[in-house]
Amino acid sequence: MVEAIFFVLAIFSILGGLGVLIFRQPIHCAISLLLTLLSLAGIYIILGAEFIAAAQIVIYAGGILIIFLFAIMFVSVEEAEKKKKWIPSWPSFILFGILLFLSLMFFIRSTIFEKAKGFSEVLSKYGGNTEAVSDTLYNYYLIPFEVVSLFLLVAMVGAILMGGWGVKK
Amino acid sequence: MIPQNWVLFLSLSLFTIGIIGVMIRKNLIILLLSLELILNSVNLNLILFSHHWGNTLGQVFSIFVMTIAAGEAAIGLGIIIAVYRTKVTMDADSINEMEG
Numbered sequence: 001m002v003e004a005i006f007f008v009l010a011i012f013s014i015l016g017g018l019g020v021l022i023f024r025q026p027i028h029c030a031i032s033l034l035l036t037l038l039s040l041a042g043i044y045i046i047l048g049a050e051f052i053a054a055a056q057i058v059i060y061a062g063g064i065l066i067i068f069l070f071a072i073m074f075v076s077v078e079e080a081e082k083k084k085k086w087i088p089s090w091p092s093f094i095l096f097g098i099l100l101f102l103s104l105m106f107f108i109r110s111t112i113f114e115k116a117k118g119f120s121e122v123l124s125k126y127g128g129n130t131e132a133v134s135d136t137l138y139n140y141y142l143i144p145f146e147v148v149s150l151f152l153l154v155a156m157v158g159a160i161l162m163g164g165w166g167v168k169k
Numbered sequence: 170m171i172p173q174n175w176v177l178f179l180s181l182s183l184f185t186i187g188i189i190g191v192m193i194r195k196n197l198i199i200l201l202l203s204l205e206l207i208l209n210s211v212n213l214n215l216i217l218f219s220h221h222w223g224n225t226l227g228q229v230f231s232i233f234v235m236t237i238a239a240g241e242a243a244i245g246l247g248i249i250i251a252v253y254r255t256k257v258t259m260d261a262d263s264i265n266e267m268e269g
Contacts, residue, residue: 006171010179017186017206026198026259033202036183040209043179046171047220049228052212059235064205064242071198071246075259080196083260090193097189104181113173117223132225133232141229148236155240162247165254 006046013039024085026072030065037061048119051130176217183210196259197249201242208238 012035019032037060044053087093119129126132137145183206190203212231219227253259 003171006175010175013179014182014186017183020199020202020206021186021190021194026196026202029199029202033205036206037209040213043176043213044216047176047216049216049219049231052216052228052231055232055235056212059239060205060209064239067242067246068198068202071250074250074253075198079259083195085195086193087195087262093192094189096192097185100188101181101185105178108174108177108181111174113221116170116173116221118170118220119223119225121223122225129225129228133228136225137229137232144233148233151240152236155243159243159247162244162251165247165251167254 002046006043009039009042009046012036013043025077025080026075027069030068030072034061034065037065049129051133173217173221176213180210180213180217183207183213195261197252197261198246198259200261201245201249204245205238205242208234 016032016034016036016039019035020029023029023032037056041053041056041061044050044056119132122132123129126135187203187206187210190206191200194200194203212234215227215231215234217227219225219231249259252264256264258264
């Protein structure tokens, strides 16, 4: 049962990724990426990461994709219709991608994994996925957490600076 | 439970699609969308091995990756809007002031 759900979600996420590659209009690519993000949230739930699945939906689908849609709003639709969507030498890059896929697939196939341990131990200790994640985050990774908050401040200032770049006073 | 190899194949497929998208697409916004695809495949790998070892450390790292992705999207789109304002194009090939 879980395998069937995983297969459906995996096929949807790969189809969404291919849509980013082949659609012409940026808005269609963004909606196609939304399909990938939501299917990946389902796969996170299968893998026992409920908090990350919720964060994926809230941050990616609700935040980042909306920023992308705002940026797409500024762009003209006709330009994407007129111009070619791929660079002229695209077959060589697709060949490179297929070679990368095959070579890495060789290593994945040759690896034999033991049975996954799962979260039963952690869940019996903490009582929930979110509790376990927050315990690890705030007890052992507090300084990286603070550094990331500083990064967000820098990103905010940079985005405001870049947004006003080249505006005639 | 699902075998780890399947999830690794899915992650590898998304990574390859993202790499190809970054290399062959001309539109700057779709370049950033492909970058998000690559970051998502990394997140999937982290969560798979978090489940494999029964340790929540991978999920903590994927939270950090999400934060970096959000900052990167904000700054990257700011740069793209600034480029669009001066060049009035979204074509990555037509931005060649540096003669690279």
